[in-house]
Amino acid sequence: MTRPALRLDAVLVQAVIAGALSFAHLHDLAAAAGQTGWKAWAYPVSVDLLLVAAWHRLRNGGSKPAAWCWFAVALTASLGANVATAGLLSLNGVPAWLRILVAGWPAVAFLGGTLLAHGSRTQTPEPSPEPVPADIDDPDASDDSTAELPPAPVPASAPGSASSPVPPALVALARKVADEHRARTGTAIDTTTLRSRLGVPLPLAEAITTHHLT
Template identity: 60%
Template sequence: MRLPRPDAVLIQAAIAGALSFAHLHDLAAAAGQHDWKAWAYPVSVDLLLVAAWRRMRMLRTAGEPARAAWIWFAIALAASLGANVATAGLLDLGHVPTWLRILVAGWPALAFFGGTLLAHSSGEPASAPAVVDDAPPPVYEEPAAVAEPETVSVPEPLPVAEELPSLPPTPAPVPAPPAPALPAALVDHARKVADDHRARTGEPIDTDTLGSRLGVPPQLASAIAVQLA
Protein backbone atom coordinates (compact mmCIF):
# COMPACT_ATOMS: atom_id res chain seq x y z
CA MET A 1 0.00 0.00 0.00
CA ARG A 2 1.41 3.33 -1.06
CA LEU A 3 1.38 5.96 1.65
CA PRO A 4 0.25 9.49 0.70
CA ARG A 5 3.02 12.01 0.46
CA PRO A 6 2.73 15.00 2.81
CA ASP A 7 1.77 18.27 1.19
CA ALA A 8 3.70 21.29 2.47
CA VAL A 9 0.84 23.63 1.63
CA LEU A 10 -1.65 21.61 3.70
CA ILE A 11 0.76 21.34 6.62
CA GLN A 12 1.35 25.09 6.55
CA ALA A 13 -2.39 25.76 6.38
CA ALA A 14 -3.01 23.44 9.35
CA ILE A 15 -0.37 25.14 11.48
CA ALA A 16 -1.63 28.64 10.60
CA GLY A 17 -5.23 27.60 11.28
CA ALA A 18 -4.32 26.12 14.66
CA LEU A 19 -2.44 29.24 15.73
CA SER A 20 -5.24 31.55 14.58
CA PHE A 21 -7.76 29.30 16.33
CA ALA A 22 -5.80 29.52 19.59
CA HIS A 23 -5.44 33.31 19.36
CA LEU A 24 -9.17 33.77 18.84
CA HIS A 25 -9.89 31.48 21.79
CA ASP A 26 -7.52 33.40 24.05
CA LEU A 27 -8.97 36.76 23.03
CA ALA A 28 -12.56 35.57 23.57
CA ALA A 29 -11.67 34.15 27.00
CA ALA A 30 -9.94 37.42 27.97
CA ALA A 31 -13.04 39.37 26.87
CA GLY A 32 -15.27 37.42 29.29
CA GLN A 33 -16.37 34.46 27.13
CA HIS A 34 -15.51 31.30 29.10
CA ASP A 35 -15.85 27.54 28.68
CA TRP A 36 -17.39 26.34 25.40
CA LYS A 37 -18.21 29.92 24.27
CA ALA A 38 -14.51 30.75 24.03
CA TRP A 39 -14.02 27.76 21.70
CA ALA A 40 -17.05 28.67 19.58
CA TYR A 41 -15.62 32.09 18.59
CA PRO A 42 -12.69 30.82 16.47
CA VAL A 43 -14.99 28.26 14.83
CA SER A 44 -17.45 31.06 13.93
CA VAL A 45 -14.74 33.33 12.51
CA ASP A 46 -13.08 30.59 10.43
CA LEU A 47 -16.40 29.27 9.12
CA LEU A 48 -17.48 32.77 8.04
CA LEU A 49 -14.12 33.26 6.33
CA VAL A 50 -14.41 30.00 4.39
CA ALA A 51 -18.11 30.53 3.56
CA ALA A 52 -17.44 34.05 2.21
CA TRP A 53 -14.55 32.77 0.07
CA ARG A 54 -16.61 29.94 -1.43
CA ARG A 55 -19.60 32.20 -2.10
CA MET A 56 -17.31 34.75 -3.74
CA ARG A 57 -15.89 32.13 -6.10
CA MET A 58 -19.36 30.84 -6.98
CA LEU A 59 -20.64 34.32 -7.78
CA ARG A 60 -17.62 35.15 -9.91
CA THR A 61 -18.00 31.86 -11.82
CA ALA A 62 -21.68 32.62 -12.42
CA GLY A 63 -20.81 36.12 -13.70
CA GLU A 64 -22.68 37.89 -10.87
CA PRO A 65 -21.37 40.70 -8.62
CA ALA A 66 -19.56 39.41 -5.52
CA ARG A 67 -19.29 42.67 -3.56
CA ALA A 68 -21.28 41.39 -0.55
CA ALA A 69 -19.15 38.23 -0.33
CA TRP A 70 -16.00 40.37 -0.45
CA ILE A 71 -17.29 42.51 2.44
CA TRP A 72 -17.98 39.52 4.70
CA PHE A 73 -14.66 37.96 3.74
CA ALA A 74 -12.88 41.17 4.77
CA ILE A 75 -14.81 41.29 8.08
CA ALA A 76 -13.87 37.70 8.98
CA LEU A 77 -10.27 38.26 7.93
CA ALA A 78 -10.06 41.43 10.03
CA ALA A 79 -11.41 39.53 13.05
CA SER A 80 -8.83 36.78 12.60
CA LEU A 81 -5.92 39.14 12.05
CA GLY A 82 -7.07 41.40 14.88
CA ALA A 83 -7.03 38.49 17.31
CA ASN A 84 -3.53 37.45 16.18
CA VAL A 85 -2.15 40.96 16.61
CA ALA A 86 -3.95 41.58 19.93
CA THR A 87 -2.53 38.42 21.50
CA ALA A 88 1.04 39.15 20.33
CA GLY A 89 1.81 41.22 23.43
CA LEU A 90 0.30 44.51 22.23
CA LEU A 91 -2.78 44.04 24.43
CA ASP A 92 -2.94 43.25 28.11
CA LEU A 93 -5.27 40.26 28.21
CA GLY A 94 -5.74 40.80 31.94
CA HIS A 95 -7.29 44.23 31.36
CA VAL A 96 -9.24 44.06 28.08
CA PRO A 97 -10.71 47.47 27.11
CA THR A 98 -14.46 47.99 27.04
CA TRP A 99 -14.72 48.51 23.28
CA LEU A 100 -13.06 45.14 22.64
CA ARG A 101 -15.49 43.41 25.00
CA ILE A 102 -18.35 45.03 23.03
CA LEU A 103 -16.94 43.77 19.73
CA VAL A 104 -16.47 40.23 21.06
CA ALA A 105 -19.96 40.18 22.53
CA GLY A 106 -21.54 41.46 19.33
CA TRP A 107 -19.68 39.07 17.04
CA PRO A 108 -22.21 36.17 17.21
CA ALA A 109 -25.04 38.36 15.92
CA LEU A 110 -22.82 39.83 13.19
CA ALA A 111 -21.58 36.37 12.11
CA PHE A 112 -25.13 34.96 12.10
CA PHE A 113 -26.33 37.86 9.92
CA GLY A 114 -23.44 37.46 7.47
CA GLY A 115 -23.81 33.70 7.25
CA THR A 116 -27.53 34.02 6.56
CA LEU A 117 -26.97 36.52 3.75
CA LEU A 118 -24.26 34.35 2.21
CA ALA A 119 -26.41 31.22 2.40
CA HIS A 120 -29.43 32.83 0.73
CA SER A 121 -27.62 34.82 -1.97
CA SER A 122 -28.07 33.52 -5.49
CA GLY A 123 -25.04 31.77 -6.95
CA GLU A 124 -26.54 30.31 -10.08
CA PRO A 125 -27.39 32.35 -13.20
CA ALA A 126 -31.05 32.55 -13.98
CA SER A 127 -31.97 30.25 -16.79
CA ALA A 128 -33.40 31.88 -19.86
CA PRO A 129 -37.12 31.21 -20.44
CA ALA A 130 -37.86 28.56 -23.00
CA VAL A 131 -39.07 29.95 -26.27
CA VAL A 132 -42.31 28.30 -27.36
CA ASP A 133 -42.75 28.24 -31.08
CA ASP A 134 -46.47 28.57 -31.81
CA ALA A 135 -46.01 28.65 -35.56
CA PRO A 136 -47.76 25.82 -37.39
CA PRO A 137 -45.60 23.20 -39.07
CA PRO A 138 -44.75 23.98 -42.67
CA VAL A 139 -46.99 22.39 -45.30
CA TYR A 140 -45.12 21.00 -48.27
CA GLU A 141 -47.05 21.31 -51.51
CA GLU A 142 -46.40 19.35 -54.65
CA PRO A 143 -44.60 21.39 -57.28
CA ALA A 144 -46.83 22.64 -60.04
CA ALA A 145 -46.38 21.21 -63.49
CA VAL A 146 -44.03 23.24 -65.62
CA ALA A 147 -45.83 24.65 -68.65
CA GLU A 148 -44.31 23.86 -72.00
CA PRO A 149 -42.74 26.86 -73.68
CA GLU A 150 -44.83 28.40 -76.43
CA THR A 151 -43.50 28.33 -79.96
CA VAL A 152 -42.47 31.79 -81.01
CA SER A 153 -42.89 32.51 -84.71
CA VAL A 154 -39.95 34.29 -86.22
CA PRO A 155 -41.02 36.96 -88.75
CA GLU A 156 -39.70 36.64 -92.25
CA PRO A 157 -36.82 38.94 -93.10
CA LEU A 158 -37.75 42.12 -94.88
CA PRO A 159 -36.80 42.37 -98.53
CA VAL A 160 -33.58 44.16 -99.16
CA ALA A 161 -34.13 47.53 -100.75
CA GLU A 162 -32.83 47.94 -104.23
CA GLU A 163 -29.56 49.71 -104.56
CA LEU A 164 -29.93 53.42 -105.08
CA PRO A 165 -28.50 54.81 -108.29
CA SER A 166 -25.12 56.36 -107.81
CA LEU A 167 -25.04 60.14 -107.86
CA PRO A 168 -22.96 61.90 -110.47
CA PRO A 169 -19.53 62.96 -109.23
CA THR A 170 -19.24 66.45 -107.81
CA PRO A 171 -17.46 68.72 -110.25
CA ALA A 172 -14.08 69.94 -109.14
CA PRO A 173 -13.97 73.58 -108.01
CA VAL A 174 -12.87 76.08 -110.60
CA PRO A 175 -9.46 77.43 -109.66
CA ALA A 176 -9.29 81.14 -108.97
CA PRO A 177 -7.67 83.20 -111.70
CA PRO A 178 -4.07 83.99 -110.97
CA ALA A 179 -3.33 87.39 -109.50
CA PRO A 180 -2.24 89.94 -112.09
CA ALA A 181 1.40 90.85 -112.19
CA LEU A 182 1.99 94.17 -110.43
CA PRO A 183 4.68 96.62 -111.45
CA ALA A 184 7.37 97.12 -108.87
CA ALA A 185 7.01 100.91 -109.07
CA LEU A 186 3.26 100.66 -108.27
CA VAL A 187 3.94 98.41 -105.30
CA ASP A 188 6.61 100.78 -103.97
CA HIS A 189 4.28 103.76 -104.32
CA ALA A 190 1.49 101.86 -102.59
CA ARG A 191 3.83 100.99 -99.74
CA LYS A 192 4.69 104.66 -99.26
CA VAL A 193 0.97 105.57 -99.24
CA ALA A 194 0.30 102.82 -96.66
CA ASP A 195 3.19 103.97 -94.48
CA ASP A 196 2.01 107.57 -94.65
CA HIS A 197 -1.53 106.49 -93.69
CA ARG A 198 -0.22 104.48 -90.72
CA ALA A 199 1.95 107.41 -89.58
CA ARG A 200 -1.02 109.80 -89.62
CA THR A 201 -3.77 107.56 -88.27
CA GLY A 202 -1.87 104.86 -86.36
CA GLU A 203 -3.84 102.13 -88.17
CA PRO A 204 -3.14 100.06 -91.31
CA ILE A 205 -4.74 101.30 -94.51
CA ASP A 206 -7.79 99.39 -95.73
CA THR A 207 -8.37 98.22 -99.31
CA ASP A 208 -10.92 100.90 -100.26
CA THR A 209 -8.75 103.77 -99.03
CA LEU A 210 -5.74 102.32 -100.79
CA GLY A 211 -7.67 102.00 -104.05
CA SER A 212 -8.96 105.59 -103.83
CA ARG A 213 -5.50 106.97 -103.03
CA LEU A 214 -3.91 105.10 -105.90
CA GLY A 215 -6.84 105.55 -108.29
CA VAL A 216 -7.05 101.83 -109.14
CA PRO A 217 -10.06 99.46 -109.25
CA PRO A 218 -10.94 97.38 -106.14
CA GLN A 219 -9.56 94.11 -107.57
CA LEU A 220 -6.19 95.67 -108.23
CA ALA A 221 -6.25 97.38 -104.82
CA SER A 222 -6.84 93.98 -103.20
CA ALA A 223 -3.90 92.48 -105.07
CA ILE A 224 -1.68 95.37 -103.99
CA ALA A 225 -2.83 94.94 -100.35
CA VAL A 226 -1.82 91.30 -100.55
CA GLN A 227 1.63 92.30 -101.72
CA LEU A 228 1.94 94.85 -98.89
CA ALA A 229 0.87 92.36 -96.19
Protein backbone atom coordinates (compact mmCIF):
# COMPACT_ATOMS: atom_id res chain seq x y z
CA MET A 1 0.00 0.00 0.00
CA THR A 2 3.04 2.31 0.49
CA ARG A 3 4.59 1.81 -2.98
CA PRO A 4 2.33 4.36 -4.78
CA ALA A 5 3.17 6.99 -2.13
CA LEU A 6 6.93 6.36 -2.51
CA ARG A 7 6.63 6.47 -6.28
CA LEU A 8 4.69 9.74 -6.08
CA ASP A 9 7.29 11.26 -3.76
CA ALA A 10 10.07 10.29 -6.17
CA VAL A 11 8.25 11.96 -9.06
CA LEU A 12 7.77 15.13 -7.03
CA VAL A 13 11.42 15.23 -6.00
CA GLN A 14 12.51 14.73 -9.60
CA ALA A 15 10.14 17.51 -10.76
CA VAL A 16 11.49 19.91 -8.11
CA ILE A 17 15.10 19.20 -9.06
CA ALA A 18 14.45 19.58 -12.80
CA GLY A 19 12.46 22.76 -12.25
CA ALA A 20 15.19 24.28 -10.06
CA LEU A 21 17.90 23.52 -12.62
CA SER A 22 15.84 24.94 -15.49
CA PHE A 23 15.00 27.99 -13.39
CA ALA A 24 18.68 28.60 -12.64
CA HIS A 25 19.72 28.25 -16.28
CA LEU A 26 17.09 30.73 -17.42
CA HIS A 27 18.16 33.16 -14.72
CA ASP A 28 21.83 32.88 -15.67
CA LEU A 29 21.10 33.42 -19.36
CA ALA A 30 18.89 36.45 -18.67
CA ALA A 31 21.52 37.96 -16.38
CA ALA A 32 24.25 37.40 -18.99
CA ALA A 33 22.04 39.08 -21.62
CA GLY A 34 21.89 42.27 -19.58
CA GLN A 35 18.74 41.67 -17.48
CA THR A 36 19.99 42.37 -13.97
CA GLY A 37 18.34 42.38 -10.56
CA TRP A 38 14.77 41.20 -10.19
CA LYS A 39 14.31 41.12 -13.97
CA ALA A 40 16.69 38.18 -14.30
CA TRP A 41 14.58 36.23 -11.78
CA ALA A 42 11.32 37.12 -13.55
CA TYR A 43 12.36 35.47 -16.83
CA PRO A 44 12.27 31.85 -15.54
CA VAL A 45 8.89 32.49 -13.96
CA SER A 46 7.55 33.90 -17.23
CA VAL A 47 8.77 30.94 -19.30
CA ASP A 48 7.46 28.32 -16.88
CA LEU A 49 4.08 30.01 -16.50
CA LEU A 50 3.59 30.13 -20.28
CA LEU A 51 4.52 26.47 -20.49
CA VAL A 52 2.01 25.53 -17.77
CA ALA A 53 -0.74 27.72 -19.29
CA ALA A 54 -0.32 26.10 -22.71
CA TRP A 55 -0.39 22.60 -21.21
CA HIS A 56 -3.48 23.47 -19.17
CA ARG A 57 -5.28 24.63 -22.32
CA LEU A 58 -4.32 21.39 -24.10
CA ARG A 59 -5.76 19.34 -21.24
CA ASN A 60 -9.00 21.34 -20.88
CA GLY A 61 -10.04 21.96 -24.47
CA GLY A 62 -9.89 24.99 -26.69
CA SER A 63 -7.86 25.80 -29.78
CA LYS A 64 -5.40 22.90 -30.02
CA PRO A 65 -3.12 24.45 -32.71
CA ALA A 66 -2.72 27.69 -30.70
CA ALA A 67 -2.05 25.80 -27.46
CA TRP A 68 0.55 23.56 -29.14
CA CYS A 69 2.16 26.63 -30.72
CA TRP A 70 2.68 28.45 -27.41
CA PHE A 71 3.70 25.23 -25.69
CA ALA A 72 6.44 24.79 -28.33
CA VAL A 73 7.53 28.44 -27.93
CA ALA A 74 7.87 28.13 -24.13
CA LEU A 75 9.56 24.73 -24.38
CA THR A 76 12.04 26.08 -26.95
CA ALA A 77 12.88 29.01 -24.66
CA SER A 78 13.44 26.68 -21.71
CA LEU A 79 15.50 24.14 -23.65
CA GLY A 80 17.45 26.91 -25.37
CA ALA A 81 18.49 28.40 -22.05
CA ASN A 82 19.57 25.01 -20.72
CA VAL A 83 21.64 24.27 -23.81
CA ALA A 84 23.13 27.77 -23.98
CA THR A 85 24.41 27.54 -20.40
CA ALA A 86 25.97 24.11 -20.93
CA GLY A 87 29.28 25.56 -22.10
CA LEU A 88 28.34 25.98 -25.76
CA LEU A 89 27.91 29.73 -25.31
CA SER A 90 30.14 32.07 -23.36
CA LEU A 91 28.04 33.96 -20.83
CA ASN A 92 30.72 36.65 -20.71
CA GLY A 93 30.13 37.59 -24.33
CA VAL A 94 26.49 36.98 -25.25
CA PRO A 95 25.88 37.74 -28.96
CA ALA A 96 23.62 40.61 -29.94
CA TRP A 97 20.93 38.39 -31.47
CA LEU A 98 20.52 36.54 -28.14
CA ARG A 99 20.28 39.83 -26.25
CA ILE A 100 17.51 40.85 -28.66
CA LEU A 101 15.63 37.57 -28.08
CA VAL A 102 15.89 37.89 -24.30
CA ALA A 103 14.80 41.53 -24.35
CA GLY A 104 11.81 40.74 -26.58
CA TRP A 105 10.66 37.72 -24.58
CA PRO A 106 8.33 39.64 -22.17
CA ALA A 107 6.21 40.89 -25.09
CA VAL A 108 6.02 37.38 -26.57
CA ALA A 109 5.08 35.84 -23.21
CA PHE A 110 2.46 38.51 -22.55
CA LEU A 111 0.86 37.91 -25.96
CA GLY A 112 0.86 34.15 -25.51
CA GLY A 113 -0.56 34.27 -22.00
CA THR A 114 -3.31 36.67 -23.05
CA LEU A 115 -4.36 34.56 -26.02
CA LEU A 116 -4.37 31.39 -23.93
CA ALA A 117 -6.35 32.99 -21.10
CA HIS A 118 -9.00 34.60 -23.28
CA GLY A 119 -9.14 32.18 -26.20
CA SER A 120 -12.37 30.41 -27.08
CA ARG A 121 -13.10 27.12 -25.41
CA THR A 122 -14.76 24.16 -27.05
CA GLN A 123 -18.27 23.61 -25.68
CA THR A 124 -20.34 20.52 -26.24
CA PRO A 125 -23.87 21.46 -27.33
CA GLU A 126 -26.57 20.18 -25.05
CA PRO A 127 -28.99 17.76 -26.71
CA SER A 128 -32.41 19.24 -27.33
CA PRO A 129 -35.28 17.48 -25.53
CA GLU A 130 -37.49 15.28 -27.66
CA PRO A 131 -41.07 16.49 -28.10
CA VAL A 132 -43.71 14.59 -26.15
CA PRO A 133 -47.01 13.79 -27.93
CA ALA A 134 -49.71 16.11 -26.56
CA ASP A 135 -52.42 13.46 -26.93
CA ILE A 136 -50.87 11.23 -24.24
CA ASP A 137 -49.84 13.83 -21.67
CA ASP A 138 -52.77 16.26 -21.96
CA PRO A 139 -56.01 14.78 -20.57
CA ASP A 140 -58.00 17.84 -21.76
CA ALA A 141 -57.07 17.45 -25.43
CA SER A 142 -60.09 17.77 -27.73
CA ASP A 143 -61.53 14.94 -29.79
CA ASP A 144 -60.14 16.52 -32.98
CA SER A 145 -56.59 15.88 -31.84
CA THR A 146 -57.14 12.13 -31.80
CA ALA A 147 -58.79 12.16 -35.21
CA GLU A 148 -55.52 13.11 -36.90
CA LEU A 149 -53.16 10.84 -34.99
CA PRO A 150 -50.25 9.38 -36.98
CA PRO A 151 -50.13 5.61 -37.44
CA ALA A 152 -48.97 3.96 -34.25
CA PRO A 153 -45.86 1.77 -34.44
CA VAL A 154 -46.31 -1.98 -34.35
CA PRO A 155 -43.99 -3.94 -31.99
CA ALA A 156 -41.07 -5.41 -33.92
CA SER A 157 -41.30 -8.81 -32.20
CA ALA A 158 -44.41 -9.90 -34.07
CA PRO A 159 -45.96 -7.30 -36.37
CA GLY A 160 -49.70 -7.47 -36.52
CA SER A 161 -49.90 -10.35 -34.06
CA ALA A 162 -52.59 -10.30 -31.40
CA SER A 163 -50.21 -12.04 -28.94
CA SER A 164 -47.46 -9.42 -29.33
CA PRO A 165 -46.98 -6.99 -26.42
CA VAL A 166 -48.74 -3.67 -26.76
CA PRO A 167 -46.75 -0.54 -25.86
CA PRO A 168 -48.04 1.12 -22.67
CA ALA A 169 -48.29 4.47 -24.43
CA LEU A 170 -50.55 2.94 -27.09
CA VAL A 171 -52.70 1.30 -24.42
CA ALA A 172 -53.11 4.63 -22.64
CA LEU A 173 -54.09 6.33 -25.88
CA ALA A 174 -56.57 3.58 -26.72
CA ARG A 175 -58.25 3.90 -23.33
CA LYS A 176 -58.50 7.65 -23.80
CA VAL A 177 -60.12 7.20 -27.21
CA ALA A 178 -62.47 4.54 -25.82
CA ASP A 179 -63.55 6.78 -22.93
CA GLU A 180 -64.23 9.68 -25.27
CA HIS A 181 -66.27 7.39 -27.54
CA ARG A 182 -68.34 6.09 -24.61
CA ALA A 183 -68.91 9.63 -23.31
CA ARG A 184 -70.07 10.81 -26.73
CA THR A 185 -72.14 7.81 -27.87
CA GLY A 186 -72.99 6.00 -24.63
CA THR A 187 -71.68 2.68 -26.04
CA ALA A 188 -68.34 0.87 -25.91
CA ILE A 189 -66.05 1.40 -28.85
CA ASP A 190 -65.83 -1.43 -31.37
CA THR A 191 -62.66 -2.84 -32.88
CA THR A 192 -63.16 -1.29 -36.32
CA THR A 193 -63.69 2.21 -34.92
CA LEU A 194 -60.71 1.84 -32.57
CA ARG A 195 -58.54 0.70 -35.47
CA SER A 196 -59.48 3.70 -37.61
CA ARG A 197 -58.98 6.16 -34.74
CA LEU A 198 -55.53 4.78 -33.78
CA GLY A 199 -54.35 3.95 -37.29
CA VAL A 200 -53.06 0.50 -36.30
CA PRO A 201 -53.42 -2.92 -37.97
CA LEU A 202 -56.59 -4.85 -37.26
CA PRO A 203 -54.90 -7.67 -35.24
CA LEU A 204 -53.33 -5.09 -32.95
CA ALA A 205 -56.66 -3.30 -32.50
CA GLU A 206 -58.28 -6.64 -31.63
CA ALA A 207 -55.54 -7.35 -29.07
CA ILE A 208 -56.07 -3.97 -27.44
CA THR A 209 -59.85 -4.39 -27.38
CA THR A 210 -59.64 -7.92 -25.96
CA HIS A 211 -56.92 -7.56 -23.35
CA HIS A 212 -56.98 -3.90 -22.33
CA LEU A 213 -60.46 -2.45 -22.85
CA THR A 214 -62.62 -5.22 -21.38
